[in-house]
Amino acid sequence: xxxxxxxxxxxxxxxxxxxxxxxxxxxxxxxxxxxxxxxxxxxxxxxxxxxxxxxxxxxxxxxxxxxxxxxxxxxxxxxxxxxxxxxxxxxxxxxxxxxxxxxxxxxxxxxxxxxxxxxxxxxxxxxxxxxxxxxxxxxxxxxxxxxxxxxxxxxxxxxxxxxxxxxxxxxxxxxxxxxxxxxxxxxxxxxxxxxxxxxxxxxx
Numbered sequence: 001x002x003x004x005x006x007x008x009x010x011x012x013x014x015x016x017x018x019x020x021x022x023x024x025x026x027x028x029x030x031x032x033x034x035x036x037x038x039x040x041x042x043x044x045x046x047x048x049x050x051x052x053x054x055x056x057x058x059x060x061x062x063x064x065x066x067x068x069x070x071x072x073x074x075x076x077x078x079x080x081x082x083x084x085x086x087x088x089x090x091x092x093x094x095x096x097x098x099x100x101x102x103x104x105x106x107x108x109x110x111x112x113x114x115x116x117x118x119x120x121x122x123x124x125x126x127x128x129x130x131x132x133x134x135x136x137x138x139x140x141x142x143x144x145x146x147x148x149x150x151x152x153x154x155x156x157x158x159x160x161x162x163x164x165x166x167x168x169x170x171x172x173x174x175x176x177x178x179x180x181x182x183x184x185x186x187x188x189x190x191x192x193x194x195x196x197x198x199x200x201x202x203x204x
Contacts, residue, residue: 001054005054022035023035023036045114045116048111050145053146064085075169079166079170082161086154189204
């Protein structure tokens with residue numbers, strides 16, 4: 001997915017040019033309309049914003065994703081990677097909004113894509129119009145897209161790799177005979193403490 005998004009970003013002008021050719025030269029109306037629809041979607045601020053956001057998020061998780069798929073992955077190293085990704089996501093949440101918005105706006109201006117007025121009020125998307133709930137564009141892109149995407153990723157990572165399960169895996173790595181540097185008596189004791197029902201004080 002990351003490679004696909006990066007190729008779209010790098011080959012943006014070429015992709016638009018090809019779609020323009022398909023739109024002009026296509027005999028079948030379905031192909032003509034499809035190309036036009038894709039151009040309209042791509043040349044929208046929404047598309048560009050989400051493209052840049054997802055590239056940044058997937059770039060952070062890509063190394064971890066590849067590492068977790070390796071059969072010979074060292075557990076301790078993987079836990080460190082997980083911790084690093086969580087820290088990076090939290091840092092992006094706190095400090096990454098303005099740099100991202102600046103990149104998106106610069107890209108839009110370069111490619112003559114209209115940038116919405118961030119102070120303009122819009123109806124909250126996904127709610128009935130009669131309720132007339134309004135937020136600014138800035139709120140929509142910052143809170144409902146940027147923060148929601150990061151929080152969803154952090155929540156999923158915390159669910160899959162909780163502190164307890166991560167600690168458990170690190171402690172279990174002490175049994176790995178392939179890497180004696182991981183052996184740590186304190187880790188074995190902590191592992192026994194996690195399974196408190198199976199060990200009395202004397203056994204500990």
